[in-house]
Amino acid sequence: MSPTVPTVDFGKFIHGSPSEKKEVAVQIDDAFRNIGFVKLTNHSVPKDMVQKCFDWSKTFFSLPLESKMLCPHPPGGAHHRGYSALSTEHLTSIPDTKESYESGNPLDAAQPNIWPPADLIPGFQPFMESFFTSCAAFVHILLTALSLALDMDSDLSATHSESLFQLRLLHYPAVARRVLQRNEATRIGAHSDFGTLTLLFQDEVGGLEVESPPGSGTFIGVPGAQGERGESVLVNVGDLLARWSNDRWKSTVHRVGVPPVVEGSAEEDMCAPRYSIPFFATANDDTVIEALPGCWSESNPKKYESVTARGYVQMSMAELY
Numbered sequence: 001m002s003p004t005v006p007t008v009d010f011g012k013f014i015h016g017s018p019s020e021k022k023e024v025a026v027q028i029d030d031a032f033r034n035i036g037f038v039k040l041t042n043h044s045v046p047k048d049m050v051q052k053c054f055d056w057s058k059t060f061f062s063l064p065l066e067s068k069m070l071c072p073h074p075p076g077g078a079h080h081r082g083y084s085a086l087s088t089e090h091l092t093s094i095p096d097t098k099e100s101y102e103s104g105n106p107l108d109a110a111q112p113n114i115w116p117p118a119d120l121i122p123g124f125q126p127f128m129e130s131f132f133t134s135c136a137a138f139v140h141i142l143l144t145a146l147s148l149a150l151d152m153d154s155d156l157s158a159t160h161s162e163s164l165f166q167l168r169l170l171h172y173p174a175v176a177r178r179v180l181q182r183n184e185a186t187r188i189g190a191h192s193d194f195g196t197l198t199l200l201f202q203d204e205v206g207g208l209e210v211e212s213p214p215g216s217g218t219f220i221g222v223p224g225a226q227g228e229r230g231e232s233v234l235v236n237v238g239d240l241l242a243r244w245s246n247d248r249w250k251s252t253v254h255r256v257g258v259p260p261v262v263e264g265s266a267e268e269d270m271c272a273p274r275y276s277i278p279f280f281a282t283a284n285d286d287t288v289i290e291a292l293p294g295c296w297s298e299s300n301p302k303k304y305e306s307v308t309a310r311g312y313v314q315m316s317m318a319e320l321y
């Protein structure tokens with residue numbers, strides 16, 4: 001049977017006893033081993049901030065194109081900040097129908113933020129900076145949970161102390177259902193994420209699909225937000241953490257395709273616009289990525305050479321370009 005994305009009550013890690021913390025850590029470990037994705041409720045990112053972030057995202061993407069082009073994403077693959085207009089990114093040979101805006105840690109000297117002019121959208125920058133801080137804090141708690149899952153003596157959180165993370169706002173405009181069905185375009189093509197962990201906040205529209213079992217070529221649908229936005233968050237493993245865990249944890253291929261039809265709605269021909277907010281985490285540049293304790297043994301040897309997080313990025317970029 002194909003594994004589905006399990007739901008775990010993360011409140012039991014944040015507020016629980018040592019044994020409850022361990023129980024949560026084991027549940028996340030299981031999810032990451034089976035499907036590479038987990039849905040967490042009672043996480044630490046305030047729900048009202050998630051909702052506000054969706055509101056800001058809508059406000060930003062509603063600006064005229066000329067305004068959004070005042071904070072353009074630089075060309076090339078090294079500086080992931082600013083606005084990318086529709087269909088400038090092709091993850092596969094089929095064009096993606098999405099636009100995005102990316103920001104990161106204000107202290108990240110390698111990738112300075114590229115903000116829209118403040119008078120165009122007052123309050124946007126301070127909000128994104130505070131949302132970044134909330135998401136980063138949650139990533140650090142998650143890393144502590146993963147360290148407990150592996151019974152490590154040290155805390156993986158320390159390897160992410162610089163919080164070189166990336167906050168992405170995504171907007172998939174309304175599109176004719178048949179365009180997606182005929183594969184003339186996709187919302188986001190099949191890919192795996194690059195870093196260690198990704199948080200993913202979704203709206204109600206749905207359409208996210210995850211390869212299950214990982215590597216099988218078959219995909220299962222993951223429902224959009226049920227209940228209030230921000231009530232839960234999806235967390236998935238990226239390529240760097242899969243390597244670091246000696247593939248104990250799966251960096252699972254995922255994509256966004258045709259959303260389910262909402263009965264009785266006017267969406268039979270058109271797919272509703274969709275908004276999502278991924279938050280990508282990775283380790284400090286000088287972190288040595290070598291099989292973590294508990295992830296290898298004599299009978300399960302280390303599969304990968306050790307590499308720094310910086311070296312890994314360079315290696316992957318060389319493969320891409």
Ligand SMILES: O=C(O)CCC(=O)C(=O)O
Nearest residue numbers: 170188193208256276278
């Ligand atoms: O929009 C989504 O739900 C998925 C986005 C995603 O996978 C990504 O940006 O890497």
Ligand SMILES: [Fe+2]
Nearest residue numbers: 191192193254
């Ligand atoms: Fe992704």
